[in-house]
Amino acid sequence: MHQKTTTIVFLSAATACGAAVMLAPRSATADLDEDKCDIVDGQLSEDPGGAACPTDHPNCFIGAIHGHKLHASTLFFGEGSVAAPPTSPNWFCYSGVTTYTTSAGVLATRETGLVTNIPIPQSTPPSSRASLSMEVITGGTGEFAGASGYLFVNGFVDPNRHVTSHVFGKICRP
Helix, strand or coil, X not given: CXXXXXXXXXXXXHHHHHHHHHHHHHHHHHHHHHHCEEEEEEEEEEEECHHHCCCCCCCCEEEEEEEECEEEEEEEEEEEEEECCCCCCCEXXXXXXXXXXXXXXXXXXXXXXEEECCCCCCCCCCCCEEEEEEEEEEEECHHHCCCEEEEEEEEEECXXXXXXXXXXXXXXXX
């Protein structure tokens, strides 16, 4: 019985060590990949662009973000929207492109979000509508060439269509 227990313990330890040796290169690679990623956050302020919008996107929003590891001018243009389900009648879903232009390059994202059609009680500023979205990084130039990652954007749209949002996410470089 003693020899059988010793053999089982030895085989269990050998299996665990073998698994650890096989996973070590993958863990090291994952750690290296994480070293190429930055957690970013900041405050985004946007307004309808009007005459400053590109001619092919006349209803754009132009703004700026200032925060931790992300300082940029921004340009958003919608490419489509749909009404929400009948059980959420005061919302609509939209999709578009947002670009972040920094001194080191341009970051491009695909934004998909939701906005309310009616004011949210207790919003700041008062009578604002909620706006929330997720942006998936689709490309970039300069320092952001080959970038990947995501940004969460949540805030309010005031009665004058001024948008104030908090942005949080991860930008990874190749």
